[in-house]
Amino acid sequence: QQQVKQSPQSLIVQKGGISIINCAYENTAFDYFPWYQQFPGKGPALLIAIRPDVSEKKEGRFTISFNKSAKQFSLHIMDSQPGDSATYFCAASKGGGNKLVFGAGTILRVKS
Amino acid sequence: DAGITQSPRHKVTETGTPVTLRCHQTENHRYMYWYRQDPGHGLRLIHYSYGVKDTDKGEVSDGYSVSRSKTEDFLLTLESATSSQTSVYFCAISGSGGPQVYGYTFGSGTRLTVV
Secondary structure, eight states, rough: SSHHHHHHEEEEETTTTTTEEEEEOOOEEEEEEEEEETTTSSOOEEEEOOOTSSEEETTTEEEEETTTTTEEEEEEEOOOOOOGEEEEEEEEEEEOOOOOOOOOOEEEEEEE | OTEEEEEOOOOEOOOOEEEEEEEEEOOOOSSSEEEEEETTEEEEEEEEEETTTEEEEOOTTEEEEEEETTTTEEEEESSSSSSOOOOOOEEEETTOOOOHOOOOOOOOEEEEEOO
C-alpha cells in the first residue's frame, strides 16, 4: 500500500509544453513534500519542496501546487525541454520525521 | 555523487548466497538510508540509521540486515539472496536536521541481479 500515490506513470510532452505530474496522500501528519528528479544511471536529486502553509512554490520553470483540503500536490514544468526528460518522484515526510516516503515515479519524455 | 559512494556498482550473484553492499560518505552526516528502486514501486525504504549503531527498519526490511559501526559507512546485507531482491539499491544521506532541512543526497546506486 503506497502512502503517496503518483500519476501518471509516464508522460510524453512536446518541447515548450507544460508537464504536469500529480500526487495524493492520506496521512494528514505529512508536512513536507519534496520532488526529486532522476536521470538514467544516476541517483535522484532534490528538485523543489513545499510545506502545507503555502499553496504554491515556484523555482524557475518548476512549480509545486499544493491543495491541503484535497490532500494533493502537483509538479508543473513550464516550457518543457528535452533536458527535462527524466524520472520524477514525489515524496512526503511527517512533522519532525527523518525519512521520506516516495511515490512510484513518473517517466517524463520531452519530444523535440 | 560527491560525498557519497556506493560499491559495487554492479553485481550478479546466485540465489542463496549472502551479499553485502557498501555505502561510504565523507559528509559526516547523521542519517543514512538504504532504498530499493523497482518499476511501479518507486523508492522503498529498507533500513535507515540515525547514528553509529543506531538503526531501524523501513517498509521492506525482510531478508535484509544493516550495520553502521562508523559514521561514514553503512552496510546492507542480503542474508540469503533471492530473485525478488533483484533491484537497484540506493544509499542516501541527510544532515542532522533530517530531510526536511537538508533533503537527501543519493549515491549512484548498485544494480544487483540474483540468478
